[in-house]
Amino acid sequence: MRLDVDFSLTLESRQRRFELKVAFSSEEDRVVMFGQSGAGKSSTLQVIAGLRKPERGRIVVGGRTLFDRERNIDLPARERRVGYVFQDYALFPHLTVWGNVAYGLKHFGKWRLTEEERARVAELLRLTGLTPFAEARPGSLSGGQRQRVALARALITQPSVLLLDEPFAALDARLRRRMRDELVDMQQCFAVPLVLITHDLQDVERLAQTLVVIDLGQVTRTVSTGALRGSRGGEAWMTELAHLCGVLEGPAPCLPGTSTVNEV
């Protein structure tokens, strides 16, 4: 899938003024955007999803123009067909797991799911291992299960791109590894391209086909990692990635082996 993102946006709060100028494009299906907290990653995803309006620029996903200032195109979020997995998952607390996943299939005037849609919900629950929890509320689930609900809910509408905002940040290291593998499986199973943002090098290593490094609101590097990886593996490749991500100078909290945040 081809993804073209090029926009600028000024974020203003009482304390600071922040210029976000992001431009990158990718032909590959798994884009990982790497940057430290406050680099503008989340805002970038929100702009792609239509939750934030940039001042200028163009966003094209798979040949479909979602935003183009010059041509006056600005699809509202509901028409962009993006799946969004929020950092804290943003599951609807008043709905069951089933209700959360089925949310995107129901609309005013269309409350009943068709046979085919019910089967789709059931299939997604099965693929994410959530079938036994279909009637549970999100509040009673573990971190990993919530993440799977968020993923299933985002995939139900067959989005043209899946956006993930630090999806593994709240999980412990072991679970993170497993969820990365699950994410790759789901991505291939649904043939949906994804854009994931992270400040964890392990995510880059496992998931990135295109690596976009963002720092202080600017894209500093866009790399297609497939060609680079070549025969290099293990430590050498991680070191190389750390260099690419610009985390080797100064404190590097995300270096391999050092980043274990325990689940809260």
Next chain:
Amino acid sequence: MDPGNTPILLTLKVASLATLASALIGIPLARWIACSRFRLRDGLDAMLMLPMVLPPTVLGYYLIVLLGRNGPLGRWLEQSFGVSLMFTWQGAVVAATLVAFPLVYKASRAAFEDVEATLENAARTLGSHELELFFRVTLPVAARGIVAGLMLTFARAMGEFGATLMIAGNLPGKTQTLSIAIYDAVQSGQEEHALLLVGVISVLCVGVLWMAGRLLPSRP
């Protein structure tokens, strides 16, 4: 006829309708104030809370000025529809609504502000337009706080005295609500009758507050 019967039924009728009216006024206002940013917002917010602070007799006086025979709204109602709210139970509903709606407004505003913006954003990316996500996400998530506010509104409307007395008067079997009937009974020395009515309204209010308390704790 049991003399206690009419005031009880009338009170329940007035309080129910006042709660309904408060919901229709207070909830949309709360939603609007909670999600908008304009210069006079805080001033408007204070205005809406005023009925909670002002003495009910002052509110009653305002209502007489507004709805009385010579008041602008009263005259218009009289000329257009041939109705007057003065000394009617409908007038009591207006008084109780004015006094009680800040409670549902305040509770709803807090409940709406507690709904995380990402929940609404999630609904947007899942294809919901604004009105739809209000009814499918915002309102249900805020429901506990709103319902608790409605309970308090109902309790307050049930106990309304001052403004009601000024606009609806004290007409037994017509506008005499529980709290006014109690006042009347005490004034005319019917101690036992007063005690009975006091018991009834106490039990009703405790019941309502108990239900409100059950709805208030944090969600599971």
